[in-house]
Every structure is written in structure tokens, then in C-alpha cells.
Amino acid sequence: MTLLDRKETPAAPAEQPAAPRSRTPAWVRDLGLGIRFAAAGGREGWTRTLLTAVGVGLGVALLLVAASVPHLLDERSGREKARAETKISDSPDTSAKKSDSTVLRIDAGTEYHDRSIAGFLMRADGAHPVLPPGIGELPAPGEMAVSPALKDLLDSPRNALLKERLPYKVTATISDAGLVSPGELLYYAGSETLTPDTGGHRLSGYGDPGPAKPLSPLLIVLIIMICVVLLVPVAIFIATAVRFGGDRRDLRLAALRLVGTDIRMTRRIAAGEALFGSVLGLLIGLAMFLAGRQFVGYVEIWDVSAFPSDLAPDARLCVLIALAVPLTGVLVTLAAMRSVVIEPLGVVRNGRSRRRRLWWRLLLPVAGLAVFGLTGKVEEYGPVNPYPVAGGAVLVLVGLALLLPWLVEACVKRLHGGPVPWQLATRRLQLSSGAASRAVSGVTVAVAGAVALQMLFAAMNDDFNKITGQDPSRAQIYAASEIVSGDAALHTIKELRATKGVIKVIGTVEAYATKPGTYTDDEIQPTTSFSVGDCATLRELARITSCRDGDTFVVHPKDKGQAGWVDETARKGKVVEFDTYGRGKPLLWTLPADTPTVESRPDPLGENRWGIMVTPGAIDAQTLPGAQTVSQIRIDERVPDAAEYVRNTAARIDPGMRLVTLNSVERDRQYASIQTGLQVGATATLLLIAASMLVSQLEQLRERKRLLSVLVAFGTRRVTLGWSVLWQTAIPVVIGLAVAVAGGLALGATLCWMVGKEVSDWFLFLPMAGAGAALILLVSLLSLPPLWRMMRPEGLRTE
Template sequence: MNTRQWARDLGLGARFAFTGGREGWIRTLLTAVGVGLGVALLLLTTAIPNVIAVRHERDEARLDYTYGPNRPKAADTLVISDANSTFHGSHVRGRLVEPEGPRAPIAPGLAKYPAPGDMVVSPALKELLGSPDGRLLRERLPYRITGTIGESGLIGSHELAYYAGAKDLAPRIDGWQTARIAKFGPLQQRAASRLDPVLLLLVLVVFVVLLMPVAVFIAAAVRFGGERRDRRLAALRLVGADSRSTRRIAAGEALGGSLVGLVFGTVFFLLGRQLAGSVEVLGVSVFPSYLNPAPALAALVAVTVPAAAVLVTLLALRGVVIEPLGVVRTAKPRRRRLWWRLLLPLGGLAMLAPMIGQGRESYFNEYLVLGGVLLLLVGVTTLLPWIVEAVVARLGHGSLAWQLAVRRLQLSSGSAARMVNGIAVAVAGAIAIQMLFAGVQGDYTKVTGQDTTRAQMQVSLPRGAPFTAVARKFAATKGVDKAVALGGADVGDRSWRGEGPATSTRITVGDCAALREVARLPSCHDGDVFVATGSEGVSDADTVKLAKPGRRLWLDTDFGVGQHPEVRWTVPGGLKRVRTITSPSGDEFGGFLLTPAAAPGRGTAAFSSSVYVSTDDSVRDVREYVRNTAARVDPLANVMLWSSTEESDKFTSIRTATFVGAICVLALIGISLLVSQLEQLRERRKLLSSLVAFGTRRRTLSMSVLWQTAVPIALGLLLASAVGLTLGTVLLQMVGATVSVDWASVLSMTGAGAAVVLTVTLLSLPPLLRMMRPEGLRTE
């Protein structure tokens, strides 16, 4: 067969897709919508690398390292302070700025810096501050809004960010939170860090799991209206077309629908691209301009989808005999064979087996991982039709609705399996991912040591803050049960400038209640001085060596900046020996413990201090009240919410991206299932109308439709659970993790899949009732 004959038959089929009357148009439209939804998600996937790259570039471009080298004031310098905050769980990026000359570097997204007392904000922050929900945040940011930050200065459309003008920031330069800079951006080019083997394995598995259901739905969409199409092809046999030509014509019809689907998919993608700028999912937002698919990947989608439509159609028609007088499909079909269907999942396991026990030290073979996971998930789509056929063939008697549903499933088990293939693949992949995430989560979670039973928040104050007075302000804050403050500084036997001291220890200052949080005190009065030993972080030998009454010591006021005068302190008499205990933050405070009356008079400038706050979580917005108090005390006060554990940023980012992708895939599944359900109902419109005309109750037919959906989805979810648990077990053995099953997660995954199908079925009931009307018997 030459290329010209192929092209002629494919072209003839494509014309049938658009000139086949009402039935042809409806089938083409349904195919185009189904394919278009899949294409839209594929285009979104091809745009993800660009999204990540642009967000990274913009975040790098606005970097303002406050721990860079110390530089003198000049015409091109800017003093900048980190004033980040959190509001109702959302990060607020804040900066206080003071340009020191006409050539001070301008932050990306700004035309000029605001004057002291003014601020420029991101559009999302401006909207929040103007709404009733932002009342508490408005109290925290007492600046006048004079402009907005441009898109080039933000990493997402919903990012909360501001730049506020300030003055007299230079004395607060500390090499940590406040610095003088001459440019924005990284201090030096940083080499891209590669993910460790386990995280890379997670990314590969997530990639296959999220895209596989899309491919399944595209393959199912090109087969919409297959039975009616095959009956039309029988007419072509009457006028002389051979069986091969009819198959090519059918492939051309699917090709026409898929080409329209590419157009629909592009339109859906462009609409979704605009919508993406107005939504935020799990704290992640983007600008529409970020979603630009890579040209090569977009071209690959444009070529692969039509080619897949032709291939799927040709494969589907191999088991259909199209004769001039009809289509041999209504007869009892030949039983499906099991042996070759088992080869795919077994082949997937064979590809993954060599990597079992490899552990976390070396990288996994990416091609074997992709191929193995792909074959296992494809195995779901090949096994499910056999399982559905085998089960429904043995279903017995029941109610009339049950018998109608079972008989329909026995006649067209393949169509029923195709409808739930996508949801089964998605659930199987989701279970495997959930098991892998749960199995390796402990490796990317560390214990912070923070005792959340003794305090729930910590406020770090700038050096020199009157922390004992500040603690009283926090104690008076609404919803705060207790607040204790501790200040500290290093102390040595000689000046910290030049070569520095030979022997040093630590000074901690706080009232008696605060000191009892870090040491066992027999008694305590203001003016007491204690020598605390037993700390792992402070040498007991150095502390004892320096703890001699009358000895003169130097406090570290330099911090690498060199702009504070030196402070000396004479060790008093009457020292009391005590033992340290673990503080609420998990640290041990050894060295000298001083009550406020015993602290050096000019030493407050040397102390870095923190307030440990215990809150009553039954008070609504208690955390925001604490943050507002901190902002009133000092705009640069850093408020931390305590947690007993802390996760790796990369692990958290991958999990967040997975959840965002899963939400998109579930949305696609729901919409595609609805389209598929409507297509199947349209195929049976005359049959349904006939049954109603002969007296069948509409309630009976509605229940039969529900049973026709429930039986395949139940079988599909059982198969998905088995495959998902198998894949998850293999992946856990590959990384050397303990194999365990979180049954709550497995049930939640299967429940989510069942909920999607149930929702789709309920949405299809109104069209079903309309199709039962007598008008459904009308024909052309």
C-alpha cells in the first residue's frame, strides 16, 4: 500500500468527521473536547520547566544578601533590612530600605524607592490590606501605600511583598539582618545542585504518574462514538471499500477529531493560562507569562496526539469485523486472553527488580525507573477489561435495574473499562507515591529540639533591645499566657578586636523566671549572678577559669562590624554554682547567668535576645496579635512559630508540586469522565427512550446507569490498590526504606477516586432524564 492511498483514505475519513451530519459533528465535538482537555494538561506540563526557571531567575535577581562583605557608605549603596513576616500562614516578604546616594541599586519591580513612612506593595498585598481580612496585617504595616511592585520583582501573582522607606538604618548593620549593598542578585554564580538519588526518584515517579492518566484519557477520547462509526463504515463496504480501507478511513475520522482537539486544547490552555494568574494552589501562584511551553515539547505534543489517535483507532478495529451488511460486534465476543496482559506489569517489575536494595548512595537508572513504572501503570489498563469481563459474566440475578446494568456490562465490558481506566491509573500511581513519600519522609525531617509544651513562639529581637521590658509587653498581649526573655553575649579575657580573647564563655541575662527556664536555681533575687555548668555548647573549664571575682572581662560588641564601643565587665563576688537544664528552644545555656540588676550597664548593646511566648490557641488570631506586638516593639523583630520537627525545603517543594499536579489531573479526570459518560448516554439514547416507551420507570433506568458505573469503578479501584501497593513496595525496597502501608492514605486515595466518579455520575443524571423523552426515538 503506497503513501498516496493512505493519504487518500485518511483524508476521506477526516472529511467524514466534518460532513457526516449531526451525528458526525457531535462525535467530532466530543472527541475534540476529550482530546483538548488532555492536550491542555500536556501543554501545561511542558510549561512547568519554564515556570520553575522564571521563578528561580526572578528570585535570584532580587536577592539582597545581608550577610555579605561590609562596605563603606557611597553614592551607589543601599542599606536594606529583612522584615519578613507571616500572616494567617502566608509568607509576607518585607524589606526596609534607605538609599544612601543617587546611584543606589533599584530593586527589580521598582521605579524608585518610597520615602520614609511610605511603602510600595505587591498587588496581592494591596488587595489584602484593603479588605476586612487584612485588618490585623494593616496594624502591623503602618506605612502609606504609594505604589505597587512590578511583575519583574515578584515570583507569583499572589505573593505578598512590600518595600518600606526607612531612615537611620546604618547603625543597625549587623551582618545578618541589616546590611549595606551595592547591587541586587547573587554574590557569586552558584553551581546548580543536583537532587539526591531519592528525591530524583520521586520526581521521575511523579512525572510518570501524573502524565499517564492524561495519555489514557486521550486514547479513550479518540474512540468516542465507536459503535455508531463502525455501523457507518459498513455502508462503505457496500459501495466497494475493502476492510483495510475502512480501517484507514476510521483512523482518518479519528485524526480529524484529534486535530480539532489540538485546537481546542490550545484554546483551553490559553484560557487556563489566564486563569492561572488569578488562583493560588497550596501557596504557589504564577503569572500567565510564566506558562510558555518549550517549543520543542509543544511540537512533540502536536505530532504525538494525532499519531496516537490513528494508532489507537487501528488497534481498536483489529477485533471488529466490518461487513457490507453490518458490524460483527453485537455477537458474543471472544473471551479476552490473560497471559499477554500479565506480561506488561511483570515486565515493569523486571525492570525495577535490579535496583531493589540499591539504597540511597547512588543514582537510579532513570530509563529503567521510567520504563518500569510506565509498564506497571499500563498494566492496569490492560488487566482491567479482562477483570471486568470475567466478573460481570458471573453476576447473577437481582433487581430490574441491576439486571439491566449487568446485561449492558456483559455486552460492552470494554467500554465500561475504558471509562474508568484513567481513574484506576491515577489512583494506583497516587497510592505508590503516597507510600514512597511516607517511607522517606523521616530522612528529610529533622527534630528541632523545640519544646512546644513550654512555648509556642519565639521572638528574636535586634541587639540592644530592652528585652526585659519588652517581655512585659508580650505578656500583656491578648491570648498570651506567659512570656520570658533572655539576652546573651559572648565574653572573653581580652578585647574581641584584633586577635581576640584566648578564653571565652557566655553571659545570659534574664529575670528569675526566665533563668529558671535554663538552669536549676536554689533561690533567686534580682542582683544574683550564677555560674552554670553542664552545658555541651559551653566549656565548663573556660567558664570556671573566668569565674573569679574581680576579674575584668570584655563583651563581644563587634559582631564583625566594628562600629560599637567595647564594653568591659568585672566579675562580682557572691557567685552561685548551678546546673544547666535544656531550655524551651532545645539549647543549653552555660557560662554566667545574670539577673538584670547585675548586668553591665552599657552592655545591653551587646546582647542578642529572644522572648519565648506561650499562647492560648483557643484565642482566635493569637499568633497575629503576637506578631503585631513584635512589629510595634521593633519592625525588625523576627517571629518564629515553633514546631517539634522541620522538613527539607526540597522535599517539601516536590511534595507541593505533586499535590498541585494531582489536583490538575483530578480536575481533568472529572471533566473527561463527564464527557465520556455523556457520549455513552448519547449512544444509548434510542434504547433508553424505547424502554421508557414500553413502561420502564425512569428511576429504574437511572439506577441501572449508577450500577453500570459502580461495578467497573469498584473493580478498577481494587485493581488500582493492588498495583499501587505493589509499586509502592518495590520503590520503598529500592531506596532501602522500611515497607509499611498507611491504610488511611490508601483509603483516602481510593475514596477520592470514587468521589470523582460518583460526582460525575450524579452530574450526568439530568442529561439522562432528558434523553428518556419520546423525542429520543426520532431518527434521521
């Protein structure tokens, strides 16, 4: 073959190197793309992201506050125990022995305009007295150390009455270590006249290492329910916040479908956007919490406040919040996209969708009630398993939130006709009621939980609020003093009667009379009370018809079987003896033979007093050893500050005089503190719900900005649109409140059965329903100014 016969064959093209395949998983790239859209999606993207982040941040801030409650309670309890008197024995009446470090102290607390002021008069026994936490040295006589809140109160010119009652010179301020809360009113004052004879109690140290009083099982159930009722609306609100701006997000995802993404990619991109908004919300919530914590000392709700250092959330709960919030945002977003078809040419959401199914929505509340039934009743003194109680309540409340969308859709579908605003509102709800239902779900859950709790509180009221038998219509203040030397006893009563605003004083000098004789250690000396008072006073204590100064009476209790010791001691015509406690010979006095016997009468304090009662002419009250002045004071409530004038008189006579305000009902302190905690938490939750509804309302208005501008351009009146927005909010709210009332009553009745109580009032839902309606009205009014701005013709502009 020649060279001419040879054919040149083209050389095979060299193989091009393959593009390097990314090792990053596809789902990570899609999440990253969603984060980029959320972070750099222009004004619309940032607006939606910020709405979500602010909404989530509000919920996270409240969750962090809730996570701080255990630490807050421990710190408050620790400071309270640190300043409590150290017990040297189990007997509360045992005083320490005098030493160089012991201190005499008497409780000199008072009240001022319904606020309690704790205070103590103190006198050192030696050169190195023990000090309560918060002060560096014991105040000198005539001086006092005060808490910052009390100092502010005393510095105000409007509180001249309080300054008159505490005439000591302020020389020191009690530090935080000695206070339970920043707003506590407390003082320590020095005294040079305090002795054991004038009521001083000797102590050797501070700090109570004993365990806290255990809570009643009924109170444990209450606390569990309060936690559930306050935190479930927060969780629902966070789940609602991550869906802000969902309509515009879906339109953007439809554009991505047009350039080649599939359904799974769009869902992962949407999850990335939700993840970014949730994480940003975590940071915003943390910033809100840290910033708000600095000002928490200035906030006082229902007489409760806290130091900034007390608000320190538990680390494990913080980790749980940091993981649960983003996960909730992603899961809620993915669940929401299952009801939306995102195609390259648009989003299918406004067509007729399939009806919401009811059966599975009823499973949760029914399951919750079944959990309570399987758990059974709570034993009065038995242990309480908190998990079934909390689980059952969560199932019921979440079930109510899930039931609401079905009920709103079923109700608005039957609404037709009516005025133009009504038609605009109902038609909008018929097209898309999901957003309105989500906005109201927090109110529904909060009101339902509050109704159930109020029913439980009312049913348990009798267990923790006892009838004292006191009669505030006869006297409002009880006063007792041990300073009776000289004419101090009668002088005290005279001064109280001369006080401005005082109508009547039931004042007596109290002592104890015994039957003279010699008794062995195994024998008990017959003893009875001995009271000195004028005729008007004695008639308040016994059923006396005829009385003149100088008369004496033997008073029997209603139960004649309890009159034995009275008759053994009060022998008519015989001598009774008054013990002088080693300060001389016993004082002897003869009970007249013609002394009548009368029956006792309950005094304003609710007590039946019996024994020997005499008028001042029968004995010199100044000579009675170991006596005590007791006064029950009736004031004219129409006189401003009448009670404060009485307290000032008492403090001037005896700073250690014990004053008690008479009430017909006495509340258990643990029960009262839990009820206070509920009020504080409910206030915070309602504020959060109001903020969430306002943000949700503004987000819906922003998405319909162009539609509102078009309606205005075609001649629709602004008032018409305003009313339509109000109706659009009010209709789901009315339905939500109806669901809340029904669910709350069912849950409350179940809880009452669980603790073995009867439902005392089926109409307790009225205040809470009214609060929910007022909340909606407030949100609607606050959304009107943005609505007017969005109805301007400039809203028709587009790019």
C-alpha cells in the first residue's frame, strides 16, 4: 500500500475531565440555600424573617423566664432562711443565753397602705453582736438600716405618716443579700430600752438550715396545672410565629420550581428559611431576656419582684429550648407545606381544598380526659405523680387548639349575606381561615386553661381559706402590748380612743388569777383569766345587763363543761392570787361574794373569753403583775388613713405593740403565694398573646396590602375596610372563646373530680372570656393605624 492509499483517520478527541462532584449532601445544600434566601432575600425576605424572629423571640424570652423560676425560688428561699433566727432547740419559746454576741430583738413590723413592712428593734448584749445578712453593723439607738425600697418610701413627702411612725435616723442601707426581693420593705432599728421584760427575745445567730415545709398534694396538682396552662400557649405561639409570611414564601418557591427544583428541594429550602428564622429568634429572645433581666428589679407585679441575678435559667432547660425551638420551626413548616401544592406556574391554595377531618382532632382531648380517669383521684396525703396530670392537661389543651380550625371553617361556611364589611370578612375567612384560626389558638388555650384553673381554685378554696370567726364590722384592728407598768395600760387605751378616725376601743388589761395554796409537782394550780375594762368593753365580751363601775363578774363559756377551772379559781367571797414571777410576794385579791355569773360572748376577734371580769373601780389595773394590754379598735373607714393614725399611736406608745388586721377569712400562705404566681404568669402570658396577635394581624395586612389599595382605588370606603378587618378578627375569636369555655369547663370539672372536690361555680368563665374579648378589641384598635397606611394608592406600585 502506498502512502496515497492510506486514509487519515481523525484522532479521537481527548476525554474532558469530569466536573468535580460535590461531597456535600443535597439536603445540606438545600437548607443552606433556604438560609441564604432568608438572610439575603431583599426587603420582603428580611421583613418576613424579622417577623418570624421577633415572634419566636418573644416566646423564647418567656420560656427562658420560666426556666429561671426554679433558681429564682431557690435564691429567694435561701435569702429568707439566711436571715431567719437560728433555733437552739425544737421549742420556739426557748431563748439563747446571754453572751457577748447575743442580741435582744422584738418584731416591730407594721403595715402602710396595705403594704407589709417588716422591722425589728434590736439591742446588743455585748461588743460583738451577731448581724443579720445585709448590714455591716448593728444600728445605734435611734438609728436604723433600711431597704432601698423603704428608703424611697420614707423620702417621699407624701408618706409623712410613715415617717412619723419610724422616727429613727437612716444611717445604712440593707444590701441585696439581706432582702428577699428588691421591692421588700424592711428595717432594723437600734433601741436602748429593749429588755426581756418589754418583749425582747434573745437570739444567738441567723440561718435556718431546716427543710422547707412540704407542699400539700393538692397544691402540687395546682402547680403542675399552672405550668401547663402558662407554657402551652407559648409553645403554640412559637409554632404560629414560624408560619408568618407563608403566602409570599410559597410564591417564591413556585418561582424556584420554574427553574428546575423539585418538590423535595422546595420543602428543604423552606425548612432552611424556617431554621434561620428560628435560630435568629433564639438569639433575639436571648437578647430580650438578658436586656429585660437588667430591669426586672424595677418591675413589681402583684407585690412580687426579683433581683436580676435570680433570673438564671437552668442549663439543661436552655439546651432543651435551643434544640426544641428550631426543630419545632422546621416540623411546623414541613407540615404546613403538605396542604399547599407548589407548581412552576403558581401556588394552589385558594381552590376548594378537601374538608378538614374531625375525628382525629377529637382524639387528643378525649385521650387527655381518659388519662385523668385512668390516673384516678389524688389522695389527700399521698404522693402525686406529676406526669399523668401534666400529660392529660397538655393533650386536652392542644386538642382544643387543633379543634379550632375545623370549627371555624365549618361555621364560616354557613355565613352568607349581610352588610358589605360583614361580607368582605366572611368571604375572606371562607377562602382562607387557617391564619385567623392560628392567631386565635393561643387565646383559646390560655382562656381554657385559666377557666379550668379558676374552677380548681374555687373548689379547693375551703381547704386553704378558713373562716376565722372574726367580725370586722365590730372592730378592724387588734392590738396587744406587754408594757403595763404604772398607768401605761389605761393610758394605752385612752390614747387609742383619742386617735383620729377611731370610733370605739374595746380595751382590757389582761392577767391570770390562780387559786392560792401549795401544790406538788404532780398537781396543777387552778388558773383563769382576769380582765379589767369599763362597762362598755365588758358588754362586748360577756352578756351583761346591769353594770356600774366597781362591779365584778364571773364569766362562763357556753359549754358548761368547760367552766370547771373558772369555778375552782373564781370562788365568790374567796381570795385569788396573782403571781409576781419572783419579784415579791404574790398579790392577793378577794372576789366579792355577790358577784353575778354571766355567759361569755364572742369578741370581734372571734374568741370566747371567760374567767373573772372586773371594772376599773374594783381593782387598780396598774398593780396587776405580768399583765398585757389588749385592744380591739373600730375605725371610721370614711376617714382617710384612719388605720395609719392608729398604727402611729401604737408605735408611739410601744414600738413592739402587736397589731393585727381582722379578717373574716384567713388564707393559707402557700396557697396565696401560688395564686399570686398564677396571676403573675397569666399577666405575662396574656401580654405575650396580645403581642403575638398584633404581629400576626400586621403580617396578614401586609400580605393584603395591594388588595386593600385596589379596593380603595375602586371606591371602597376606609371605614368599610376597617369594619371588615374587625369582623374578620372577631368571628374566629367568638368561636375560639366558645371552644375555650366548653373545654375549660370540662377540664376544670375533671380536675375537681380528680382532687375529690365539688364544682362550686360554673360561671367562673365570664371574667376570663371578657378578658379574651378585651384583648381582641385592643389588638384590633392597635392594628387600625397600619391599616390606614396600607390603604393608600401607593400600595398599587410594583416592580
